[in-house]
Amino acid sequence: MNTIQKLTELFTRFPGIGPRQAGRFVYFLLSSSHSYRSELIRLIGSLKDETKICTLCSRFHSNHADTCSLCVDKNRDSSLLMLVEKDVDLDNIERAKGYSGYYFVVGGTVPILDKNPEESIRVKELEKAVTGRIQEGLKEIILAFSINPEGENTTQFIHRVLEPLIFEHDIKVSTLGRGLSTGSELEYSDSETIKNALKNRV
Amino acid sequence: MNTIQKLTELFTRFPGIGPRQAGRFVYFLLSSSHSYRSELIRLIGSLKDETKICTLCSRFHSNHADTCSLCVDKNRDSSLLMLVEKDVDLDNIERAKGYSGYYFVVGGTVPILDKNPEESIRVKELEKAVTGRIQEGLKEIILAFSINPEGENTTQFIHRVLEPLIFEHDIKVSTLGRGLSTGSELEYSDSETIKNALKNRV
Amino acid sequence: MNTIQKLTELFTRFPGIGPRQAGRFVYFLLSSSHSYRSELIRLIGSLKDETKICTLCSRFHSNHADTCSLCVDKNRDSSLLMLVEKDVDLDNIERAKGYSGYYFVVGGTVPILDKNPEESIRVKELEKAVTGRIQEGLKEIILAFSINPEGENTTQFIHRVLEPLIFEHDIKVSTLGRGLSTGSELEYSDSETIKNALKNRV
Amino acid sequence: MNTIQKLTELFTRFPGIGPRQAGRFVYFLLSSSHSYRSELIRLIGSLKDETKICTLCSRFHSNHADTCSLCVDKNRDSSLLMLVEKDVDLDNIERAKGYSGYYFVVGGTVPILDKNPEESIRVKELEKAVTGRIQEGLKEIILAFSINPEGENTTQFIHRVLEPLIFEHDIKVSTLGRGLSTGSELEYSDSETIKNALKNRV
Numbered sequence: 001m002n003t004i005q006k007l008t009e010l011f012t013r014f015p016g017i018g019p020r021q022a023g024r025f026v027y028f029l030l031s032s033s034h035s036y037r038s039e040l041i042r043l044i045g046s047l048k049d050e051t052k053i054c055t056l057c058s059r060f061h062s063n064h065a066d067t068c069s070l071c072v073d074k075n076r077d078s079s080l081l082m083l084v085e086k087d088v089d090l091d092n093i094e095r096a097k098g099y100s101g102y103y104f105v106v107g108g109t110v111p112i113l114d115k116n117p118e119e120s121i122r123v124k125e126l127e128k129a130v131t132g133r134i135q136e137g138l139k140e141i142i143l144a145f146s147i148n149p150e151g152e153n154t155t156q157f158i159h160r161v162l163e164p165l166i167f168e169h170d171i172k173v174s175t176l177g178r179g180l181s182t183g184s185e186l187e188y189s190d191s192e193t194i195k196n197a198l199k200n201r202v
Numbered sequence: 203m204n205t206i207q208k209l210t211e212l213f214t215r216f217p218g219i220g221p222r223q224a225g226r227f228v229y230f231l232l233s234s235s236h237s238y239r240s241e242l243i244r245l246i247g248s249l250k251d252e253t254k255i256c257t258l259c260s261r262f263h264s265n266h267a268d269t270c271s272l273c274v275d276k277n278r279d280s281s282l283l284m285l286v287e288k289d290v291d292l293d294n295i296e297r298a299k300g301y302s303g304y305y306f307v308v309g310g311t312v313p314i315l316d317k318n319p320e321e322s323i324r325v326k327e328l329e330k331a332v333t334g335r336i337q338e339g340l341k342e343i344i345l346a347f348s349i350n351p352e353g354e355n356t357t358q359f360i361h362r363v364l365e366p367l368i369f370e371h372d373i374k375v376s377t378l379g380r381g382l383s384t385g386s387e388l389e390y391s392d393s394e395t396i397k398n399a400l401k402n403r404v
Numbered sequence: 405m406n407t408i409q410k411l412t413e414l415f416t417r418f419p420g421i422g423p424r425q426a427g428r429f430v431y432f433l434l435s436s437s438h439s440y441r442s443e444l445i446r447l448i449g450s451l452k453d454e455t456k457i458c459t460l461c462s463r464f465h466s467n468h469a470d471t472c473s474l475c476v477d478k479n480r481d482s483s484l485l486m487l488v489e490k491d492v493d494l495d496n497i498e499r500a501k502g503y504s505g506y507y508f509v510v511g512g513t514v515p516i517l518d519k520n521p522e523e524s525i526r527v528k529e530l531e532k533a534v535t536g537r538i539q540e541g542l543k544e545i546i547l548a549f550s551i552n553p554e555g556e557n558t559t560q561f562i563h564r565v566l567e568p569l570i571f572e573h574d575i576k577v578s579t580l581g582r583g584l585s586t587g588s589e590l591e592y593s594d595s596e597t598i599k600n601a602l603k604n605r606v
Numbered sequence: 607m608n609t610i611q612k613l614t615e616l617f618t619r620f621p622g623i624g625p626r627q628a629g630r631f632v633y634f635l636l637s638s639s640h641s642y643r644s645e646l647i648r649l650i651g652s653l654k655d656e657t658k659i660c661t662l663c664s665r666f667h668s669n670h671a672d673t674c675s676l677c678v679d680k681n682r683d684s685s686l687l688m689l690v691e692k693d694v695d696l697d698n699i700e701r702a703k704g705y706s707g708y709y710f711v712v713g714g715t716v717p718i719l720d721k722n723p724e725e726s727i728r729v730k731e732l733e734k735a736v737t738g739r740i741q742e743g744l745k746e747i748i749l750a751f752s753i754n755p756e757g758e759n760t761t762q763f764i765h766r767v768l769e770p771l772i773f774e775h776d777i778k779v780s781t782l783g784r785g786l787s788t789g790s791e792l793e794y795s796d797s798e799t800i801k802n803a804l805k806n807r808v
Contacts, residue, residue, distance in 0.1 A: 002656075002667070002668030002669070003649055003652060003653055003656040003657060003668040004653075004657060004666060004667070004668055005668075006645075006649055007646075007649040007650065007653060010642070010645060010646050010649065013634075013638075013642070014631055014634060015627075015630050015631065015634050016627060016630070020591070020592075020694070021621075021622060023693075023694055023697060024621050024622070024694060025620055025621070026653070027666065027692070027693055027694065028620060028621050029650060029653055030653065030654065030657060030666055032619075034654070036616070036619070037650055037651075037653070037654070039612075039616060040613075040616050040650060041647050041650055041651050043609055043612055043613040043616065044613065044635060044643055044646060044647055044650075045643070045647050046609060047609055047610075047613060047632070047635055047636065047643070048636065048640070048643070050608075050609040051609060051610060051636055060610060060633065060636050061608070061610075062608030062609040062610050062611075063608070084388060085388070086389075086633070087629075087633055088389045088626070088629055088630060088633065089388035089389050091629060092388060092389055092390075092391065092396070093388065093396055095393065096391075096392075096393035096394075096396035096397055097393065097397075098393070098396060098397035098400050098401070099396075099400055142400075142403060144388060145388070146386065146387045146388060147382045147383065147384055147385060147386045147387075148384075148385060148387075174403040174404060175403060175404060176381060176382050176399035176400065176402075176403050177379060177380070177381035177382070177398060177399045177400070177401065177402025177403050177404060178379075178381045178382050178383065178384075178399070178402075179378060179379035179380045179381035179382075179383070179398070179399075179402065180349045180378050180379070180380050180381075180383065181349070181380065181381070181382065181383045181386060181391070181392070181395040181398075182349055182350075182392050182394045182395050183349060183350060184348065184349045184383060185348045185349075185350075186286060186287070186291040186294060186295065186346060186347070186348060187288070187290045187291050187294055187424070188294075188424075189294065189298075189383070190298075190383070190384050191297060191298035191299065191300070192298075192384045193383040193384050194294070194295055194298035194300060194301075195298055195299075195300035196379065196381070196383075197378035197379045197380070197381075198300050198301055198344075198378065198379070199300070199379065200378075200379025200380075200381065200402050200404070201344055201376040201377060201378050201379050202376060202377060202379060202402070204454075204465070204466030204467070205447055205450060205451055205454040205455060205466040206451075206455060206464060206465070206466050207466075208443075208447055209444075209447040209448065209451060212440070212443060212444050212447065215432075215436075215440070216429055216432060217425075217428050217429065217432050218425060218428070222492070222793070222794075223419075223420060225491075225492055225495060226419050226420070226492060227418055227419070228451070229464065229490070229491055229492065230417075230418060230419050231448060231451055232451065232452065232455060232464050234417075236452070238414070238417070239448055239449070239451070239452070241410075241414060242411075242414050242448060243445050243448055243449050245407055245410055245411040245414065246411065246433060246441055246444060246445050246448075247441070247445050248407060249407055249408075249411060249430070249433055249434065249441070250434065250438070250441070252406075252407040253407060253408060253434060262408060262431065262434055263406070263408070264406030264407040264408050264409075265406070288431070289427075289431055290424070290427055290428060290431065293427060389626070390626075488792060489792070490793075492793045493792040493793050496792060496793055496794075496795065496800070497792065497800055499797060500795075500796075500797035500798075500800035500801055501797065501801075502797070502800060502801035502804050502805070503800075503804055546804075546807055548792060549792070550790065550791045550792060551786045551787070551788055551789060551790045551791075552788075552789060552791075578807040578808060579807060579808060580785060580786050580803035580804065580806075580807050581783060581784070581785035581786070581802065581803045581804070581805065581806025581807050581808060582783070582785045582786050582787065582788075582803070582806075583782060583783035583784045583785035583786075583787070583802070583806065584753045584782050584783070584784050584785075584787065585753070585784065585785070585786060585787045585790060585795070585796070585799040585802075586753055586754075586784075586796050586798045586799050587753060587754060588752065588753045588787060589752045589753075589754075590690060590691070590695035590698060590699065590750060590751070590752060591692075591694045591695050591698055592698075593698065593702075593787070594702075594787070594788050595701060595702035595703065595704070596702075596788045597787040597788050598698070598699055598702035598704060598705075599702055599703075599704035600783065600785070600787075601782035601783045601784070601785075602704050602705055602748075602782065602783070603704070603783065604782075604783025604784075604785060604806050604808070605748060605780040605781060605782050605783050606780060606781060606783060606806070
């Protein structure tokens with residue numbers, strides 16, 4: 001295998017990339033500028049060194065400190081902690097600009113009938129994070145997982161894990177509201193969504 | 203044009219049907235049983251005679267009476283009235299089995315910048331229906347329109363139309379809850395939906 | 405079940421129509437004109453009486469005669485006979501305006517490993533049609549079936565059935581040319597199509 | 607912008623990659639092994655140095671020589687030269703394993719109404735390549751461009767460019783065969799494709 005073929009093969013391991021698109025990436029790099037390729041190499045090379053997992057929320061960050069910029073932002077609402085599956089979920093919620101509390105990235109979901117759910121997500125780090133946030137006035141934990149069986153299983157598992165802490169410190173646990181999303185038409189909405197939209201009418 | 207071509211042409215006027223599918227309908231009828239075609243003819247022929255617009259909710263129905271079976275069902279919750287755009291919306295909400303109040307079909311939506319909105323929907327019939335339901339203990343009107351600009355414009359217009367009645371009789375007006383619908387993933391949800399899901403968290 | 409529900413149920417048997425679209429058909433008919441519904445009923449009612457299966461090509465037609473207008477058109481090329489699966493295939497080929505010979509509709513395809521292929525298609529009528537066309541100067545039979553395993557199986561079965569006639573009268577048998585179709589891009593074409601496009605280059 | 611954000615931004619310039627997928631690439635790299643990232647960096651770094659444009663066919667290659675392995679393969683059929691738009695087209699045709707001649711990559715297509723078509727594709731290199739191949743027994747040039755208006759315009763332009771050479775040396779010029787591609791159904795095929803399938807029947 002020559003360089004083109006080897007690099008194509010490496011790109012096929014990128015998430016969602018098949019051999020054809022991987023090939024196109026290589027031809028794109030061949031026609032790109034020297035400075036673009038240098039910068040790409042430099043950033044991939046330093047990515048791991050300049051990125052840490054935040055000791056508070058477990059997300060990846062590129063701060064010099066051990067904690068990410070979000071976790072040390074004192075202007076955020078310390079009464080709220082939102083649990084999400086992965087970094088891109090957190091990024092998307094921040095983009096929506098509607099939430100001002102803190103986060104914790106659990107790092108996965110708990111598959112249904114999973115025998116060792118504590119290995120699928122960061123249980124220890126979660127308990128530590130919640131304990132820490134309680135000291136700073138935590139009042140509500142928002143479980144923000146996807147609306148599908150695995151997401152709901154994750155919600156239930158975490159609820160059980162946090163039960164003692166929640167009970168002892170009288171913390172409210174909530175889940176994201178369900179109902180009609182942007183663009184929904186009544187004619188095509190599923191029964192579950194219609195029921196939730198009715199229950200949560202405002 | 204022969205019979206096949208003429209019938210194909212008539213089927214192309216059915217909603218969402220192009221010439222190819224219309225042709226397939228004709229070939230389907232040619233290979234269907236005599237009794238199926240007879241029944242189809244009989245029902246199309248009697249459809250209009252046996253169908254009326256309910257004098258209470260404005261939906262199509264096939265009762266002998268002037269009112270539909272839903273409107274005369276005394277077991278339903280007379281404190282609730284839901285306004286929907288069209289019959290199929292009502293059918294879908296009934297299928298979801300989560301609502302037990304009464305309905306009114308406004309018969310359309312109000313386009314943005316529409317100069318004569320009172321011609322787009324059944325304003326008079328609506329006022330009459332609401333007045334009637336007030337006599338029977340109406341407490342809340344649910345505006346159940348699609349989550350798009352035209353649906354929201356319809357909500358606003360109807361709110362203005364009903365304002366005097368609502369004010370006088372202290373009726374609550376609500377809209378369907380917004381949030382994550384079945385199958386939603388946080389990574390791909392739009393900002394508006396995320397904000398609503400947060401606001402309506404439970 | 406009332407008239408609306410019964411008619412909805414009948415429409416769900418139309419090819420490709422689910423309960424939602426069937427419901428929309430009924431509401432469409434309710435808001436259509438009286439004359440449209442009358443014409444629809446009249447045409448469905450007379451469809452079978454005014455339609456026959458052509459004794460020459462086996463397609464449905466609405467002529468007073470026993471044969472369809474295509475089969476009696478003396479301006480067509482009597483040296484060519486194209487075999488197709490179904491009426492809509494014939495209609496689409498006529499729409500393309502590139503063929504001037506005669507047709508025969510075999511009425512189906514032969515599934516792979518089918519034990520009684522002679523029951524899947526009109527074998528007797530086919531042999532009779534070919535024999536008749538031979539008398540009028542037939543020189544080539546075009547097997548025009550879909551490019552998939554079942555279509556190719558049908559091609560092979562019919563080839564075997566017609567072998568004696570073909571051999572005795574020195575008839576050529578051809579299949580539709582394979583290669584790049586409109587809109588094809590080399591980057592995305594499958595291997596089989598590329599090989600055929602190369603073999604059939606012009 | 608931190609390292610994660612900068613790298614995400616660089617990946618959005620990859621062909622077909624939006625900000626969300628670019629973000630996922632970064633998180634994928636963060637969770638990948640050190641050796642994977644090192645190899646990726648090494649290959650991107652050496653890609654340009656180890657890749658040349660073949661002096662015979664203009665494709666990218668990673669040989670030590672000036673010419674690619676295909677162009678120096680004496681077992682290929684020197685009577686055939688296929689002209690393609692880009693490297694990935696050549697890769698896909700090789701994958702189909704149906705062609706044994708040589709190639710030339712013209713490097714683009716000629717837009718309709720383009721005033722300087724000689725700037726859109728490698729005209730000089732093409733003439734040189736054809737002249738060279740003539741010396742080695744070239745008999746046919748296959749123009750293998752996409753089946754769309756721009757592809758056909760490219761075919762016509764190149765035909766004009768090569769006319770003198772073709773005429774002088776009596777070279778045949780062909781295009782890829784058109785017809786039904788794998789999976790085609792007669793019912794849904796466009797008129798142009800049906801006409802070609804008829805013309806090229808075998």
